[in-house]
Amino acid sequence: MASSFKLSWIISIVLLVVCTSAVDVDVDVDDDQGEDDQLDDDLVADDSFYRSHDAISYNPETSMTAPEIIQHRGYPVEIHRVTTADHYVLELHRIPHGRLPYAKTSGRPVLLQHGVFSSSASWLINPTNSALAFRLADLGYDVWMGNTRGNTYSRRHLLLQPDDSHFWQFSWDELGMYDVPAFIDYILACSKWGKLTYIGHSLGTAEFFIAMIQHPRLNDKIHKMMALAPISSKARLQSPVKLLFPLFKPAMTRGLEKFQKKAILDNTDFMRKIQRNFCEANFLKAAFCRDLIFKFIGSNPEMFDLNRLPLINSHLLQGTSIRVMAQFAQHYNEDEEVFMHYNYGAKENLRRYGQREPWIYDLKRVTAPVYIYYGDNDLISTPKDILWLSGQLGNLRGFYRVSNPQFNHWDFLWSTQVNEYLYDHLLANLP
Numbered sequence: 185m186a187s188s189f190k191l192s193w194i195i196s197i198v199l200l201v202v203c204t205s206a207v208d209v210d211v212d213v214d215d216d217q218g219e220d221d222q223l224d225d226d227l228v229a230d231d232s233f234y235r236s237h238d239a240i241s242y243n244p245e246t247s248m249t250a251p252e253i254i255q256h257r258g259y260p261v262e263i264h265r266v267t268t269a270d271h272y273v274l275e276l277h278r279i280p281h282g283r284l285p286y287a288k289t290s291g292r293p294v295l296l297q298h299g300v301f302s303s304s305a306s307w308l309i310n311p312t313n314s315a316l317a318f319r320l321a322d323l324g325y326d327v328w329m330g331n332t333r334g335n336t337y338s339r340r341h342l343l344l345q346p347d348d349s350h351f352w353q354f355s356w357d358e359l360g361m362y363d364v365p366a367f368i369d370y371i372l373a374c375s376k377w378g379k380l381t382y383i384g385h386s387l388g389t390a391e392f393f394i395a396m397i398q399h400p401r402l403n404d405k406i407h408k409m410m411a412l413a414p415i416s417s418k419a420r421l422q423s424p425v426k427l428l429f430p431l432f433k434p435a436m437t438r439g440l441e442k443f444q445k446k447a448i449l450d451n452t453d454f455m456r457k458i459q460r461n462f463c464e465a466n467f468l469k470a471a472f473c474r475d476l477i478f479k480f481i482g483s484n485p486e487m488f489d490l491n492r493l494p495l496i497n498s499h500l501l502q503g504t505s506i507r508v509m510a511q512f513a514q515h516y517n518e519d520e521e522v523f524m525h526y527n528y529g530a531k532e533n534l535r536r537y538g539q540r541e542p543w544i545y546d547l548k549r550v551t552a553p554v555y556i557y558y559g560d561n562d563l564i565s566t567p568k569d570i571l572w573l574s575g576q577l578g579n580l581r582g583f584y585r586v587s588n589p590q591f592n593h594w595d596f597l598w599s600t601q602v603n604e605y606l607y608d609h610l611l612a613n614l615p
Contacts, residue, residue, distance in 0.1 A: 236467040240491060246498040250277050250305040250329070250337070257312050258283050259321060264328075265340075266370040268362040272333040273340035276367060277304045279329075282322035290326035292407065293375045294614075295367055297330045299386030299413075300508060301449040303337055304329035305499035306385065306597055309492065314603050316383070323611065326375055330367045332359050332391065334447055335502040352444040355507035355526040356387065360394020368395070368405055379407040381614060382552075385596055386565065387508075389414035393523070393577075396550040406552035408581075410610055412596040413565040414556055416523040416547065416576070418515035420568035423480045432513035434529035440506050447503025456498060464494045482561035482592035487600045496598065514542075521572040523547060547576035555582035555613060557606065559591030582613065 245253050254261040254277070262278040280290050296317060298306045307317040307329055320327045331337040333354055344351040371380055384392050389411040396403050463473035470490045478485070507526060514527045525542040527533065537543050554577050558570045567585075574583050586595075586606060596606065 239466050240464055240470060240494060243492075243495050246494050250303060250308060250499070253305065253308045254279055254317075257308075257318060259318065264370070264374070266366045267342065268333070268366045270358070270362050271342040271344075272338065272362065273342065274333060274363060274366060275331045275337040276370070277329045277331070277337075279317060279321040279327040281326070282324065284322070290375065291324040293326040293328055293371050293377055293380040294320050295328045295330060295371060295380055295382050297364070297367075297382065297384040297388030297391060298332070299388050300512075301335070301501055301504045303331050303335045303499065303502040305502070309495050309499060310598050310602065314600075314607070316597075316607060319603075319607060319611065325381075325614075328367070328371050330363070330388075332363045334504050334508075336447075336450070337502075339447070339503070346447070347445045349442060349444050352447075352505040353441060353507065354505050356390055356394060356511045357526050359387075359391040359508070361398050364391045364395035365399050365402060368402055372405060379405055381407045381410070383410040383412065383610075384414070385412045386593065387415050390416060390523075393547060393550050394545060396552055397545050397547070400549060400551075403550070403552040408614065409552050409554045410613070411554055411556045413558060413562055413593050414570060414573055415565055416573045417521040417569045418512060419519060419521045419572075420566045421516050421564065422566050423563040425480055426516055429513035429516050432510040432517075434527055437506060437510040438529065444506050448506060448509065449501045450503035451498065451501035455501065459497045460494070463497060480563065481594060482563050482590065484561065484588075484590035484592060484595065487590075487595065488598075489600050492598065521569070523573075523576070547573070548578040551578045553579050553581045555584070556580065557584045557586060557596070557610065559586045559593070559595060560589045561592045564593040584609070
């Protein structure tokens with residue numbers, strides 16, 4: 185058990201760099217009609233915070249769960265649990281309607297699916313009038329937020345305990361094969377609707393594509409799919425996190441995962457203590473940590489609210505498996521555009537796939553209507569990778585570039601002007 189604990193912390197520290205690969209910004213949305221705008225290397229400086237040692241005000245939501253945040257904002261909340269075909273017990277958080285007294289009926293269900301090592305809280309962190317989950321609820325939608333296996337809300341199994349290494353043996357493949365289908369079927373059965381709208385951010389989009397490919401029947405259950413900073417190929421990844429990817433060769437990963445008995449990139453009490461001391465004590469420290477994050481996702485300080493950094497920190501690292509992180513590296517290490525199954529190494533690939541290389545996912549089989557939104561300054565989901573994805577999907581209905589050239593990976597969630605630059609456009613596309 186001691187070796188497992190040490191391994192978990194070693195991996196968490198190494199991969200913490202990944203956690204810093206996303207930030208918030210805001211941008212207008214335009215149809216992509218040609219070449220991407222040239223990025224400006226001279227980023228806007230925000231020196232005012234560097235002169236400030238003022239303390240950041242305490243936000244009680246830093247110590248709340250996602251359902252507690254929903255209640256704290258004055259919305260109704262329900263907690264649902266769904267069991268996957270491979271026996272994981274996952275948690276769904278539901279906002280059935282908005283705050284207004286007359287808004288008691290639920291409209292079309294919308295499933296919001298978070299990105300890697302995150303949770304349903306991703307959609308709640310912004311101020312109420314610019315957090316997508318709350319905006320949808322106030323517009324009359326029936327809002328459901330998924331939590332994929334292994335995160336803090338979905339750490340249950342009918343046969344396994346989280347301190348069993350077998351619990352953590354899952355990759356993107358299982359998230360798409362089992363988790364997303366379980367969410368969709370449960371929500372439609374509960375809501376009595378025939379179709380739902382799916383909004384995914386980052387890895388939450390790759391899970392969707394896998395689900396549609398592996399379960400073709402699900403394509404007919406999707407009204408629309410909104411892909412925010414979508415993930416498929418990682419060949420053109422620009423974030424310095426790629427320097428870690430040589431660590432995730434199949435042989436190395438197999439060795440690491442045998443000892444995984446805890447979530448990696450999990451926001452433990454010890455991690456929160458570090459964050460509070462080094463990133464949240466005052467605006468000076470917060471600005472330093474923000475700029476460190478910007479190194480990995482792109483810089484846009486004018487649209488990042490330092491007051492919200494403690495809330496982001498407290499809900500960002502929610503845990504995942506080694507295989508999930510390794511699959512990012514595998515896609516980059518291929519050095520070409522591809523969307524593929526998990527690579528176990530030649531011997532295990534032969535047993536599982538009947539060939540030495542992993543199977544390729546055929547994105548043409550994603551026939552649900554997909555709308556892509558991307559940002560120029562996203563170093564994780566880069567414009568070139570997304571352009572490749574757009575040409576692979578079987579039913580692309582919209583391809584939108586956020587017009588601000590500094591828009592990055594987290595801006596889709598937490599930009600200070602996310603309404604006018606993204607959500608207003610997205611919501612107009614939903615009916």
